[in-house]
């Protein structure tokens with residue numbers, strides 16, 4: 382019998398997909414001129430939000446800015462851990478104005494936003510697992526942003542090198558199941574990074590390429606339920622065997638832009654750790 386998994390209530394930020402479209406190609410999935418079914422995209426996104434709410438999570442909604450067709454991918458806008466916001470600096474010029482729009486939301490919601498000095502795409506390339514930060518590089522976020530994040534959060538930060546253009550963000554190749562374990566696709570990583578992951582997470586769920594290509598690793602877990610692409614059938618079976626509860630939500634229109642459920646979801650992790658005044 383697999384163990385019974387415990388859910389933790391989450392707070393998410395998402396951005397309405399009113400202007401979502403594929404108008405430029407900045408990753409291997411995007412094709413200029415591909416047609417997006419706007420009505421279907423909006424229905425899929427609403428289903429995602431409703432799913433989170435039905436699971437008992439809080440979802441805050443940001444209004445999008447016209448002319449920013451990728452703004453729906455909220456995960457890229459920041460990394461929020463223990464109530465501290467590490468803002469983003471987007472790699473592609475087309476997405477750069479998103480940083481200020483999201484920072485304005487965080488400021489209005491009462492957060493200070495740390496401005497980043499290097500290219501950094503938020504939760505797209507940073508995955509907190511317990512007291513560690515897993516940090517991707519190779520296509521978008523720079524290694525110096527990993528170092529900045531470690532200084533800012535005081536969390537041990539592990540640089541992982543991505544090598545396959547289909548998995549250009551860490552959150553397309555890996556997700557946190559809970560505070561101890563992850564699921565990932567080893568083929569997305571350099572040999573050394575693969576070995577590092579195997580040492581850190583000997584019990585990880587290893588996804589097949591097919592499931593990774595179906596955006597199965599762009600999933601959102603609350604420790605028990607895993608909101609996942611229904612196309613990732615093999616991974617769904619593996620998760621069930623481990624006692625997780627897969628909740629399939631189809632975001633196929635967003636796959637055309639190289640994104641899935643996790644990309645549309647920014648997690649706002651509440652404050653917690655307070656270092657003692659004397660530094661001990």
Ligand code: ARG
Nearest residue numbers: 408454456505550638640644
């Ligand atoms: N078209 C977007 C880009 O290439 C997709 C972002 C997907 N987000 C993510 N967290 N992986 O920037």
